[in-house]
Amino acid sequence: MAEKLTIRDxxxxxxxxxxxxxxxxxxxxxxDPATRERILRVMEEQGFVxxxxxxxLAGGRSRLLGALIPSLTWPLIPELMRGVGEVVGATPxxxxxxxxxxxxxxxxxxxxxxRIVRTRLVSGLLAVFPxxxxxxxxxxxxxxxxxxxxxDQGIPPENTPWISVDNxxxxxxxxxxxxxxxxxxxxxxxxxxxxxxxxDRYRGYCDALxxxxxxxxxxxxxxxxxxxxxxxxxxxxxxxxxxxRRPTAIFAGSDYMAYGAIAAAEQRGLRVPDDVAVxxxxxxxxxxxxxxxxxxxxxxxxxxxxxxxxxxxxxxEASRMMHHPSQNGQFAGVTPSTAVFDPPVRVKMPTSLIxxxxxxxxxHLHSSPEQGGGDxxx
Amino acid sequence: MAEKLTIRDxxxxxxxxxxxxxxxxxxxxxxDPATRERILRVMEEQGFVxxxxxxxLAGGRSRLLGALIPSLTWPLIPELMRGVGEVVGATPxxxxxxxxxxxxxxxxxxxxxxRIVRTRLVSGLLAVFPxxxxxxxxxxxxxxxxxxxxxDQGIPPENTPWISVDNxxxxxxxxxxxxxxxxxxxxxxxxxxxxxxxxDRYRGYCDALxxxxxxxxxxxxxxxxxxxxxxxxxxxxxxxxxxxRRPTAIFAGSDYMAYGAIAAAEQRGLRVPDDVAVxxxxxxxxxxxxxxxxxxxxxxxxxxxxxxxxxxxxxxEASRMMHHPSQNGQFAGVTPSTAVFDPPVRVKMPTSLIxxxxxxxxxHLHSSPEQGGGDxxx
DNA sequence: CTGTTAGCGCCTTCAA
DNA sequence: TTGAAGGCGCTAACAG
Numbered sequence: 153m154a155e156k157l158t159i160r161d162x163x164x165x166x167x168x169x170x171x172x173x174x175x176x177x178x179x180x181x182x183x184d185p186a187t188r189e190r191i192l193r194v195m196e197e198q199g200f201v202x203x204x205x206x207x208x209l210a211g212g213r214s215r216l217l218g219a220l221i222p223s224l225t226w227p228l229i230p231e232l233m234r235g236v237g238e239v240v241g242a243t244p245x246x247x248x249x250x251x252x253x254x255x256x257x258x259x260x261x262x263x264x265x266x267r268i269v270r271t272r273l274v275s276g277l278l279a280v281f282p283x284x285x286x287x288x289x290x291x292x293x294x295x296x297x298x299x300x301x302x303x304d305q306g307i308p309p310e311n312t313p314w315i316s317v318d319n320x321x322x323x324x325x326x327x328x329x330x331x332x333x334x335x336x337x338x339x340x341x342x343x344x345x346x347x348x349x350x351x352d353r354y355r356g357y358c359d360a361l362x363x364x365x366x367x368x369x370x371x372x373x374x375x376x377x378x379x380x381x382x383x384x385x386x387x388x389x390x391x392x393x394x395x396x397r398r399p400t401a402i403f404a405g406s407d408y409m410a411y412g413a414i415a416a417a418e419q420r421g422l423r424v425p426d427d428v429a430v431x432x433x434x435x436x437x438x439x440x441x442x443x444x445x446x447x448x449x450x451x452x453x454x455x456x457x458x459x460x461x462x463x464x465x466x467x468x469e470a471s472r473m474m475h476h477p478s479q480n481g482q483f484a485g486v487t488p489s490t491a492v493f494d495p496p497v498r499v500k501m502p503t504s505l506i507x508x509x510x511x512x513x514x515x516h517l518h519s520s521p522e523q524g525g526g527d528x529x530x
Numbered sequence: 531m532a533e534k535l536t537i538r539d540x541x542x543x544x545x546x547x548x549x550x551x552x553x554x555x556x557x558x559x560x561x562d563p564a565t566r567e568r569i570l571r572v573m574e575e576q577g578f579v580x581x582x583x584x585x586x587l588a589g590g591r592s593r594l595l596g597a598l599i600p601s602l603t604w605p606l607i608p609e610l611m612r613g614v615g616e617v618v619g620a621t622p623x624x625x626x627x628x629x630x631x632x633x634x635x636x637x638x639x640x641x642x643x644x645r646i647v648r649t650r651l652v653s654g655l656l657a658v659f660p661x662x663x664x665x666x667x668x669x670x671x672x673x674x675x676x677x678x679x680x681x682d683q684g685i686p687p688e689n690t691p692w693i694s695v696d697n698x699x700x701x702x703x704x705x706x707x708x709x710x711x712x713x714x715x716x717x718x719x720x721x722x723x724x725x726x727x728x729x730d731r732y733r734g735y736c737d738a739l740x741x742x743x744x745x746x747x748x749x750x751x752x753x754x755x756x757x758x759x760x761x762x763x764x765x766x767x768x769x770x771x772x773x774x775r776r777p778t779a780i781f782a783g784s785d786y787m788a789y790g791a792i793a794a795a796e797q798r799g800l801r802v803p804d805d806v807a808v809x810x811x812x813x814x815x816x817x818x819x820x821x822x823x824x825x826x827x828x829x830x831x832x833x834x835x836x837x838x839x840x841x842x843x844x845x846x847e848a849s850r851m852m853h854h855p856s857q858n859g860q861f862a863g864v865t866p867s868t869a870v871f872d873p874p875v876r877v878k879m880p881t882s883l884i885x886x887x888x889x890x891x892x893x894h895l896h897s898s899p900e901q902g903g904g905d906x907x908x
Numbered sequence: 909c910t911g912t913t914a915g916c917g918c919c920t921t922c923a924a
Numbered sequence: 925t926t927g928a929a930g931g932c933g934c935t936a937a938c939a940g
Contacts, residue, residue: 182909202933204650205587206935209933224609442820536918549919553926583918586932588919589932
């Protein structure tokens with residue numbers, strides 16, 4: 153079952169040279185159909201699987217993709233990786249996980265990145281929330297190493313291909329929903345202001361208020377850190393305001409902070425959503441199971457993962473073809489489109505408002521029909 | 531920065547042969563200390579990183595470890611992988627993720643496994659909850675391919691190295707805790723009976739009852755499927771019992787089912803923990819943030835991940851040495867211990883009871899302190 | 909269309 | 925203790 157089978161064996165059994173076997177392996181077009189058929193049959197019979205390391209070495213490229221991710225314990229990363237894994241799993245590529253560990257997002261990962269590149273193990277790199285490392289990745293990209301960023305820090309340099317979420321529109325829709333429900337005093341708990349997302353969501357919040365002619369009350373905007381504790385603290389600060397200035401609704405910049413806000417409300421005997429409506433941002437898996445279930449802005453992480461993997465694969469294949477124009481082999485699932493090549497390649501994914509009980513209205517259905525921007529490829 | 535640097539370059543710069551550089555790289559003892567020093571310095575200066583694919587090819591082994599995991603979206607898998615990643619990250623090994631996708635745990639993964647092995651990419655395999663695939667992995671192990679199972683399905687065949695959790699004791703302690711709080715009518719929501727864990731936890735529950743001389747009431751034991759919905763359904767069934775038979779406490783076989791039970795209680799106006807105490811099993815990250823925070827049996831997944839990675843690494847290194855007894859090189863973090871070699875190599879990790887509010891007693895302390903879940907939301 | 913010939917970068921005998 | 929030479933399994937020119 154695990155006998156050591158090489159191309160040489162297949163070649164012998166099929167009565168051809170190793171080179172020919174290699175050709176069919178790599179989907180080269182110039183092989184006699186009958187011969188190809190025979191070789192494929194032998195490979196099938198013998199259960200031959202090529203040595204991916206050897207082929208990478210010889211070909212000067214590998215069929216490994218690297219994923220640089222901050223931490224699997226951030227609630228949405230697994231969702232994202234599920235999307236990535238599904239796409240990659242349908243191709244002959246494999247996925248390598250890098251630096252699953254560091255808690256500290258600020259840490260400069262240039263050392264890891266340069267190590268990855270030098271090791272020449274992977275032929276493309278997917279970086280999730282690279283933070284300060286983005287500049288190194290951009291440098292890689294400018295040296296035409298395939299890189300794809302999933303980012304929330306604003307425009308990465310060097311036209312690096314990049315996928316993000318339309319936070320501003322998402323926040324706008326969430327706030328607008330609350331306004332439509334009749335709320336006029338809507339508080340916002342921001343994420344840390346060092347993250348671009350926090351500003352984007354804040355701007356979306358402002359957009360909706362402005363559209364409705366509601367003046368912005370600075371007392372109703374506080375900065376949290378995405379975690380439940382600060383959500384609780386900020387909510388308490390809101391509840392401590394004099395009655396006429398107190399918010400009737402809270403839009404939290406993350407689901408976790410919304411959890412904290414709900415806890416704070418319950419502790420004071422305020423009922424959600426009757427006394428105060430709460431909306432989050434993220435749609436963590438557990439948010440549907442809260443009591444009450446949390447209305448929130450869903451980030452399409454699974455879809456982002458799929459999209460990211462597809463794009464990266466396209467880049468890798470395209471860069472293969474640039475080095476070896478002869479081979480136009482394509483395999484199932486990877487169709488290198490030339491379109492994705494015109495930089496800048498940027499995708500902004502639309503969020504969707506998930507309406508549950510915590511906002512006090514399951515009646516206004518429908519979320520974001522409008523798509524995020526029109527500068528897409530494909 | 532990413533110039534193509536090979537052993538040849540280092541050799542030239544250090545004024546030695548490629549062979550010598552290679553010896554230094556592989557920590558061979560028979561190199562002149564001064565020479566070794568010089569070579570190391572050059573490598574450092576140049577930022578040399580060996581090509582892992584080539585060395586795998588030439589050496590007949592690789593420095594890649596495979597991880598076969600069911601789904602990253604199961605709440606505890608990321609925790610586990612964090613442990614694995616930390617250990618592997620501290621070594622020259624890299625981690626490859628396989629089959630992140632399939633939802634269907636029943637699916638036979640022999641195809642994937644055999645593909646992994648034949649591809650010869652990885653030199654060891656870590657399988658998380660392999661289910662029916664365990665027998666293929668055991669076959670691999672018996673052919674002396676390093677394999678490590680993290681399992682909950684009972685004894686795997688062939689003495690395959692294996693890590694699991696002591697579910698019976700965990701369940702026993704949870705139930706005993708409820709008994710000590712004065713409960714006599716304690717219900718249990720089982721996991722699916724097709725899983726061994728469900729039986730183990732049930733037995734632990736029975737152990738505690740028996741120890742306390744409380745007769746088992748079959749009406750207080752129902753089978754769920756680990757998810758919140760069945761937790762809710764089972765709890766409702768309990769609450770529908772005549773008052774004198776109704777439970778005052780519920781021990782759920784998973785946190786998710788406990789969530790459902792709490793929701794069911796609240797829906798009926800029963801207060802947790804005052805009217806009914808609830809204890810879960812798992813300690814999902816979100817369980818600390820529930821209202822009320824959930825008392826639960828923590829499974830030490832992070833630690834299991836670390837332990838698993840360490841053991842697998844030890845096996846891989848040991849099997850290297852069996853094939854190449856000459857090289858006794860060890861690198862930082864991997865110390866092949868001969869002890870781990872006597873089969874059967876099995877580790878049963880202890881659980882710990884995390885006491886929060888949902889059981890109605892934060893006074894009986896000990897076990898681990900409250901943990902806020904160190905994750906972030908973006 | 910197919911076989912032959914060189915390596916890819918590294919490891920490992922075998923001599924020296 | 926070190927160098928030279930051969931080869932890991934596969935790919936990529938080049939002929940034919």
